[in-house]
Amino acid sequence: MMIENRGALYQSRRGVGGASCQDWKPPRQRGPRSCTRQGSGAPAPGSGATIFALSSGQGRCGIAVIRTSGPSSGHALRSLTAPRDLPPARSACLRLLSHPRSGEPLDHALVLWFPGPQSFTGEDCAEFHVHGGPAVVSGVLQALETEAQRRQALRQLDGELGHLCHGWAKTLTKALAHVEAYIDFGEDDNLEEGVLEQADSQVRELELALSAHLRDARRGQRLRSGAHVVVAGPPNAGKSSLVNLLSRKPVSIVSPEPGTTRDVLETPVDLAGFPALLSDTAGLREGVGPVEQEGVRRARERLEQADLILAVLDASDLASPSSCNFLDTVVVRPGAGSPRENSQRLLLVLNKSDLLPRGGPDPRPDLPPHLLLSCLTGEGLNGLLEALRKELAEVCGDPSTGPPLLTRVRHQHHLQGCLDALGHYKQTKDLALAAEALRLARGHLGRITGGGGTEEVLDIIFRDFCVGK
Ligand SMILES: Nc1nc2c(ncn2[C@@H]2O[C@H](COP(=O)(O)OP(=O)(O)OP(=O)(O)O)[C@@H](O)[C@H]2O)c(=O)[nH]1
Ligand SMILES: [Mg+2]
Numbered sequence: 001m002m003i004e005n006r007g008a009l010y011q012s013r014r015g016v017g018g019a020s021c022q023d024w025k026p027p028r029q030r031g032p033r034s035c036t037r038q039g040s041g042a043p044a045p046g047s048g049a050t051i052f053a054l055s056s057g058q059g060r061c062g063i064a065v066i067r068t069s070g071p072s073s074g075h076a077l078r079s080l081t082a083p084r085d086l087p088p089a090r091s092a093c094l095r096l097l098s099h100p101r102s103g104e105p106l107d108h109a110l111v112l113w114f115p116g117p118q119s120f121t122g123e124d125c126a127e128f129h130v131h132g133g134p135a136v137v138s139g140v141l142q143a144l145e146t147e148a149q150r151r152q153a154l155r156q157l158d159g160e161l162g163h164l165c166h167g168w169a170k171t172l173t174k175a176l177a178h179v180e181a182y183i184d185f186g187e188d189d190n191l192e193e194g195v196l197e198q199a200d201s202q203v204r205e206l207e208l209a210l211s212a213h214l215r216d217a218r219r220g221q222r223l224r225s226g227a228h229v230v231v232a233g234p235p236n237a238g239k240s241s242l243v244n245l246l247s248r249k250p251v252s253i254v255s256p257e258p259g260t261t262r263d264v265l266e267t268p269v270d271l272a273g274f275p276a277l278l279s280d281t282a283g284l285r286e287g288v289g290p291v292e293q294e295g296v297r298r299a300r301e302r303l304e305q306a307d308l309i310l311a312v313l314d315a316s317d318l319a320s321p322s323s324c325n326f327l328d329t330v331v332v333r334p335g336a337g338s339p340r341e342n343s344q345r346l347l348l349v350l351n352k353s354d355l356l357p358r359g360g361p362d363p364r365p366d367l368p369p370h371l372l373l374s375c376l377t378g379e380g381l382n383g384l385l386e387a388l389r390k391e392l393a394e395v396c397g398d399p400s401t402g403p404p405l406l407t408r409v410r411h412q413h414h415l416q417g418c419l420d421a422l423g424h425y426k427q428t429k430d431l432a433l434a435a436e437a438l439r440l441a442r443g444h445l446g447r448i449t450g451g452g453g454t455e456e457v458l459d460i461i462f463r464d465f466c467v468g469k
Contacts, residue, residue: 054066054137054141055067056132061132062131062132063129063130063131063132064129064130064131064132064136064137065127065128065129065130066127066128066130066137066140066141066144067125067126067127067128068125068126068144069119069120069121069123069124069125069273070123070124070273071123071124072124073123073124073125073126074086074113074115074124074126076126076144077111077113077126079100080097080098080099080100080106080128080140080143080144081095081096081097081098081111082095082096082098083095086113087111087112087113088113089113089114089115089118090112090113090114090118091112091113092110092111092112092129093110093111093112094108094109094110095108095109095110095111096108096109097109097111097128097130097140097143099139099143100143106130106136106139106140106143107130107131107136107139107140108131109128109129109130109131109140110128110129111126111127111128111129112126112127112129113125113126114126114127121273128140161411162449164209164213165445165448165449166449168206168209168210168418168445169442169445169446169448169449171202171205171206172202172203172206172418172438172441172442172445173442174199174202175198175199175202175203175206175438176199176435176438176439176442178195178196178198178199179195179196179199179431179434179435179438180435181195182195182196182431183431183432183435199438200426203422203425203426203438204426206422207419207422207423207426210415210418210419210422211419213415214412214415214416214419216397219395219396219397222307222395222396222397223274223275223396223397225275225277226268226275226276226277227271227274227275227276227277227307227308227392227395227396228276228277228279228305228306228307228308229271229276229277229278229279229306229307229308229309229310229388229392230279230281230302230303230305230306230308230309230310231243231278231279231280231281231310231312232281232284232299232302232303232309232310232311232312232326232330233283233284233311233312233313233326234283234284234285234313234314234320234322234323234325234326235258235259235260235282235283235284235285235322236256236257236258236260236283236314236317237283237312237313237314237317237323237351237352238312238314238351238352238375239252239261239280239281239283239312240252240253240254240260240261240280241254241351241375241376242310242312242349242351242373242375243265243267243278243280244375245375245378245381246269246271246278247267247269247278249267251265251267251278251280252265252280258283258285259282259283259285259288259292261280261281261282261283261295262282262291262292262294262295263282263295263298264279264280264281264282264298264299264302265279265280266278266279266280271385271388271392272385272386272388272389272392273389273392274388274389274392274393274395274396275396276308276392279302279306281295281298281299281302281303282295282296282298282299283296283299283322284296284299284300284322284325284326284329284330285322285325286325303330306344307344307345307395308344308345308346308347308388308391308392308395309330309344309345309346309347310346310347310349311326311330311331311346311347311348311349312349312351313326313327313348313349313350313351314350314351314352315350315351315352315353315355315356315363315372316352316355316356316363317352318350318363318364318367327367330346331346331348331367331368332368345391345394345395347371347384347387347388347391348367348368348369348370348371349370349371349373349384350363350364350367350370350371350372350373351373351374351375352374352375352376353372353373353374353379353380354374354376354377354379356372371383371384371387411448414444414445414447414448415444415445415448417440417441417444418441418442418444418445419441421437421438421440421441421444422437422438422441424437424440425437425438425441
């Protein structure tokens with residue numbers, strides 16, 4: 001049984017309550033200035049985690065094995081063990097485990113270190129063989145979780161995300177300083193040409209960068225709470241068998257009778273290294289009794305909410321009306337070629353491949369890209385897991401390689417506020433209102449990064465322009 005512990009990302013308090021622009025005084029007004037600002041035109045179009053889990057059975061046992069896999073495995077191993085160096089690769093060593101923050105001893109354990117790629121997942125892996133009591137197991141899991149959260153938090157604001165936010169804030173402060181300078185000194189001091197145009201283009205670039213990151217924010221949320229993966233298909237295709245296979249436990253009843261699953265059954269799983277909420281659904285068919293009909297309605301509802309659909313068909317029954325109907329209505333929707341709604345993704349799986357003639361041709365080469373699988377023999381499972389890994393990396397983002405993800409609602413809120421204010425900047429033709437919009441936008445970023453006060457703006461004005469000297 002796998003215990004999923006990758007969900008909660010640490011909510012760092014850094015950056016909270018950073019200086020805002022509230023102390024900013026309105027710029028000196030020089031009577032009504034006819035606005036020379038040109039509209040900015042139409043907006044341009046939007047442009048490794050480490051897993052740890054209990055891998056032995058849950059409950060009382062002599063020895064419990066906890067495994068980590070991912071780029072931070074070595075760090076996790078070092079931070080929990082004394083001495084703090086890595087043991088020799090692939091050799092069992094007896095180490096004292098203690099909590100990385102409090103130093104509280106946790107257990108004497110055998111630890112093993114498997115540097116990637118020579119490991120069972122291909123990534124750096126570590127194993128902790130601890131005494132199996134629930135207190136020890138949960139203590140070690142908690143210590144690992146704390147460490148993972150701490151690293152995530154560091155990555156969030158001190159790391160790449162902090163770097164990015166500070167870059168955005170710098171650009172915005174500069175744009176604001178230039179607009180302020182134009183308002184205050186434009187006439188008297190003959191500011192160089194193109195000051196406002198430069199601010200406009202900086203705002204445009206910032207808008208693109210912020211919108212791209214807000215789109216990624218949704219992915220960050222999925223990484224935290226799990227992607228919704230919905231298994232759907234006609235009755236008897238082997239949906240429940242697939243759910244049980246992927247979750248490695250008997251979540252759903254499997255039987256040869258079509259219409260066995262009537263309700264949506266969901267289970268949290270680790271799918272190819274990503275956290276997911278896997279839903280089994282009733283087989284989609286019409287003309288059935290009221291209970292099954294309700295199951296079909298729920299299945300359709302759940303399909304709408306899926307991040308990833310695992311569409312399952314019986315490879316030996318592709319010509320049946322329910323298979324054809326499912327293919328037409330769910331797999332190949334009308335207007336195919338356009339992206340699926342809500343950027344939903346879909347993997348088509350032809351199950352029961354063991355019923356096809358061995359080594360025979362693809363049963364339906366005309367179908368959209370698909371994978372052959374046998375839940376009965378397990379053939380094709382590795383290919384499916386690899387395809388799932390690729391799809392889920394798209395859905396969730398890969399924290400070890402991709403851009404830093406905005407997982408915190410507060411960050412998202414302020415980035416959205418900043419983006420909205422930049423929208424107002426672009427729309428208004430009045431310079432004073434435009435400057436106000438930039439101040440508001442900078443205030444939102446200031447709540448993430450701090451800074452952005454009057455001093456900073458004035459510094460830029462005096463640095464960039466020969467005014468008041
Ligand atoms: N030969 C073969 N039989 C399979 C395979 N997968 C599932 N089955 C059998 O197909 C039947 C239906 O499997 P289920 O997993 O209950 O199918 P389902 O799609 O959940 O069915 P409903 O809940 O009724 O919609 C069962 O008898 C399974 O044992 C497979 O890969 N090969
Ligand atoms: Mg079923």
